[in-house]
Amino acid sequence: MGGTLQTIADAVGVSRSTVSNAYSRPDQLSPELRERILETARRLGYSGPNPTARSLRRGRVGAIGVLFTATMSYAFTDPYAVQFLRGLSEAAERHDSGLLLLPLSPGDDEAGMNAVRNAVVDGFCIYCVPEWHRSLPVIRARRLPIVSGEHDGGRNAACVGIDEAAATRAAGEHLARLGHRRIAVIGDWLTVDRQTRPVTIAAPGDVPYYVSRERLRGYHDAFAAAGIAWTDVSTANAADNSREAGATAAAYLLDCAHPPTAVLALTDLLALGVLDALAARGLRAGHDVSVVGFDDIPEAGAAGLTTIRQPAIERGRIAGGLLLDPPADPADRQVVLPTELIVRASTGPSPTGRT
Amino acid sequence: MGGTLQTIADAVGVSRSTVSNAYSRPDQLSPELRERILETARRLGYSGPNPTARSLRRGRVGAIGVLFTATMSYAFTDPYAVQFLRGLSEAAERHDSGLLLLPLSPGDDEAGMNAVRNAVVDGFCIYCVPEWHRSLPVIRARRLPIVSGEHDGGRNAACVGIDEAAATRAAGEHLARLGHRRIAVIGDWLTVDRQTRPVTIAAPGDVPYYVSRERLRGYHDAFAAAGIAWTDVSTANAADNSREAGATAAAYLLDCAHPPTAVLALTDLLALGVLDALAARGLRAGHDVSVVGFDDIPEAGAAGLTTIRQPAIERGRIAGGLLLDPPADPADRQVVLPTELIVRASTGPSPTGRT
DNA sequence: TTGAAAGCGATACCAC
DNA sequence: GTGGTATCGCTTTCAA
Numbered sequence: 247m248g249g250t251l252q253t254i255a256d257a258v259g260v261s262r263s264t265v266s267n268a269y270s271r272p273d274q275l276s277p278e279l280r281e282r283i284l285e286t287a288r289r290l291g292y293s294g295p296n297p298t299a300r301s302l303r304r305g306r307v308g309a310i311g312v313l314f315t316a317t318m319s320y321a322f323t324d325p326y327a328v329q330f331l332r333g334l335s336e337a338a339e340r341h342d343s344g345l346l347l348l349p350l351s352p353g354d355d356e357a358g359m360n361a362v363r364n365a366v367v368d369g370f371c372i373y374c375v376p377e378w379h380r381s382l383p384v385i386r387a388r389r390l391p392i393v394s395g396e397h398d399g400g401r402n403a404a405c406v407g408i409d410e411a412a413a414t415r416a417a418g419e420h421l422a423r424l425g426h427r428r429i430a431v432i433g434d435w436l437t438v439d440r441q442t443r444p445v446t447i448a449a450p451g452d453v454p455y456y457v458s459r460e461r462l463r464g465y466h467d468a469f470a471a472a473g474i475a476w477t478d479v480s481t482a483n484a485a486d487n488s489r490e491a492g493a494t495a496a497a498y499l500l501d502c503a504h505p506p507t508a509v510l511a512l513t514d515l516l517a518l519g520v521l522d523a524l525a526a527r528g529l530r531a532g533h534d535v536s537v538v539g540f541d542d543i544p545e546a547g548a549a550g551l552t553t554i555r556q557p558a559i560e561r562g563r564i565a566g567g568l569l570l571d572p573p574a575d576p577a578d579r580q581v582v583l584p585t586e587l588i589v590r591a592s593t594g595p596s597p598t599g600r601t
Numbered sequence: 602m603g604g605t606l607q608t609i610a611d612a613v614g615v616s617r618s619t620v621s622n623a624y625s626r627p628d629q630l631s632p633e634l635r636e637r638i639l640e641t642a643r644r645l646g647y648s649g650p651n652p653t654a655r656s657l658r659r660g661r662v663g664a665i666g667v668l669f670t671a672t673m674s675y676a677f678t679d680p681y682a683v684q685f686l687r688g689l690s691e692a693a694e695r696h697d698s699g700l701l702l703l704p705l706s707p708g709d710d711e712a713g714m715n716a717v718r719n720a721v722v723d724g725f726c727i728y729c730v731p732e733w734h735r736s737l738p739v740i741r742a743r744r745l746p747i748v749s750g751e752h753d754g755g756r757n758a759a760c761v762g763i764d765e766a767a768a769t770r771a772a773g774e775h776l777a778r779l780g781h782r783r784i785a786v787i788g789d790w791l792t793v794d795r796q797t798r799p800v801t802i803a804a805p806g807d808v809p810y811y812v813s814r815e816r817l818r819g820y821h822d823a824f825a826a827a828g829i830a831w832t833d834v835s836t837a838n839a840a841d842n843s844r845e846a847g848a849t850a851a852a853y854l855l856d857c858a859h860p861p862t863a864v865l866a867l868t869d870l871l872a873l874g875v876l877d878a879l880a881a882r883g884l885r886a887g888h889d890v891s892v893v894g895f896d897d898i899p900e901a902g903a904a905g906l907t908t909i910r911q912p913a914i915e916r917g918r919i920a921g922g923l924l925l926d927p928p929a930d931p932a933d934r935q936v937v938l939p940t941e942l943i944v945r946a947s948t949g950p951s952p953t954g955r956t
Numbered sequence: 957t958t959g960a961a962a963g964c965g966a967t968a969c970c971a972c
Numbered sequence: 973g974t975g976g977t978a979t980c981g982c983t984t985t986c987a988a
Contacts, residue, residue, distance in 0.1 A: 248742075293739065293743045297719045297720060297721045301653045302653045302654050309701060311699075323683070339706060339712075342712075342715070342716070342719075344716065344720065348699050357694075361697070363648065365652060365663075365699065366663070388648045
């Protein structure tokens with residue numbers, strides 16, 4: 247019952263190579279023999295070659311490991327992540343690969359490192375993993391193909407990114423043009439500690455996490471060009487990328503002596519939280535306070551949120567392609583996708599000519 | 602660079618069993634030797650035992666396959682599925698297992714069957730898979746532990762379900778009590794073809810998909826008890842479990858000579874679509890037309906939807922436990938969780954004393 | 957076409 | 973505490 251290749255070989259009276267061929271190379275034996283073998287297998291309840299053994303021998307597993315921070319549920323909670331994974335799975339499907347979810351349990355680095363060490367996969371796709379995470383060296387040690395969903399960490403590795411700074415620069419210019427001078431920025435991982443609280447960022451370069459750093463840099467540069475002093479820009483860190491954290495962070499910024507006329511969130515989820523915070527205070531987005539997000543998740547349109555659109559699904563799809571079917575020319579393994587500023591109702595002229 | 606156990610063994614001058622022990626059984630050798638081995642491995646860029654080879658030998662992979670219909674993105678799109686997977690991943694994490702997503706590409710049965718045949722996993726969790734699907738026999742042939750997220754298919758297999766019929770019966774009684782007599786039901790997979798259209802279901806037993814069949818049966822029984830003829834209940838099939846399909850199906854039911862005073866959707870997602878359809882017609886849910894859902898996904902509360910709450914996360918968590926740490930007593934391998942009717946604003950007295 | 961033999965990389969039992 | 977040896981189940985030249 248459910249034996250091995252050998253079982254079938256014995257039962258049919260052939261060698262196991264022949265049985266193997268019956269499954270993997272039908273052209274190597276006569277159709278009759280093949281049918282006889284398959285029939286016997288069926289009768290004996292043999293479901294085909296053992297995938298693990300086959301993987302060992304062939305050196306290919308048929309699965310790619312997906313690594314991201316936080317609990318696994320995050321992948322199912324953040325709309326951007328969902329889109330990215332969707333694109334990734336499309337690519338995986340096309341290459342007959344599955345997706346092995348490998349969460350880095352937040353509280354337990356060791357567990358995450360072990361997950362990476364023991365993952366039975368052909369390659370890794372990493373994203374939303376801060377560059378200081380201890381699982382990164384481990385993943386590189388495995389010497390499997392890696393693709394990053396955001397940037398290459400200066401290692402010339404495969405990656406599919408966007409020009410984060412250019413994207414926010416465009417948004418920053420839009421706001422400056424509208425006359426905003428008192429501005430606040432909300433982002434997660436602006437600091438290493440994951441707490442929702444106002445923080446002081448001397449310069450964007452101080453932000454430890456690539457994505458947040460670059461997005462902040464874009465705003466910084468736009469404001470500098472518009473003559474807005476960086477010291478006049480207040481910043482708040484969000485404990486995580488969630489609507490709730492966005493609302494909490496916004497509360498710190500709004501409930502002060504000189505509230506900003508524009509709040510820029512580094513993700514749409516945070517921006518939606520900002521909108522919640524405004525609503526709770528009876529303030530109108532786009533009138534009293536302008537709000538900008540990033541990502542253009544589906545919910546953003548419904549909420550009338552001005553934001554930066556990035557091709558999330560496409561990003562996942564390309565990441566999958568880079569991993570499963572790498573282009574010959576190394577230069578083609580680093581892809582940068584375009585973004586677009588989408589202006590909706592959440593941004594408008596600054597209510598005060600000047601603050 | 603990144604060699605094998607043997608490489609390290611040779612380099613250190615010990616046998617490979619010792620190197621293996623250094624990784625898997627630290628207590629079997631002196632700390633000094635172990636450190637020497639690990640250090641050498643590090644120097645040689647060896648990242649530890651090859652997971653595939655280890656899996657073959659140990660007979661354990663550290664991953665469970667998750668099987669569900671539709672594209673993989675469905676898992677990320679349906680809030681109920683998200684919750685279920687969240688519970689499942691919690692359990693998996695606790696047992697050091699990953700989750701290998703194995704979508705059954707809708708148009709391609711063969712691809713799905715191959716995915717199942719070749720999955721490198723220790724067991725399968727299946728859910729939202731119709732009982733006629735061809736991958737089911739394949740999955741059984743693999744003779745790995747299986748847990749169903751909905752029912753056991755009469756096979757005495759592990760499963761974590763709810764009393765679907767009892768749940769909808771309670772909702773049906775609630776409606777009958779409110780005086781509703783012209784009633785419509787919307788569900789997906791009421792028929793094998795996946796089209797959104799009105800259908801005639803002679804009896805709930807005719808519905809091919811377990812979950813929809815049982816939910817429909819519950820309504821059927823409740824109405825029978827209340828003296829509502831089944832022939833007066835109209836039904837519509839939804840092409841898939843989405844808000845859009847719910848709205849489209851509702852349109853068929855609402856835009857007719859004798860529209861129903863109550864529309865019962867077999868899932869919350871469909872019910873939200875019904876609410877959309879009502880809004881588009883200027884009808885008020887709970888006044889002009891009562892609406893009931895199923896699942897109590899987060900969005901249901903915000904929408905004021907009367908629905909049946911089922912413990913989605915818990916269901917996933919228990920499914921994972923059943924798979925990874927099966928109870929000794931077979932009787933304990935079939936779990937039935939409680940449900941609860943949550944009455945919100947979307948249901949109210951029938952606007953007509955009788956139709 | 958078919959079959960014999962050599963691994964793929966690791967683990968575990970059992971002597972030493 | 974350490975090292976030989978068999979084995980996990982399959983694929984793949986290479987001869988016959």
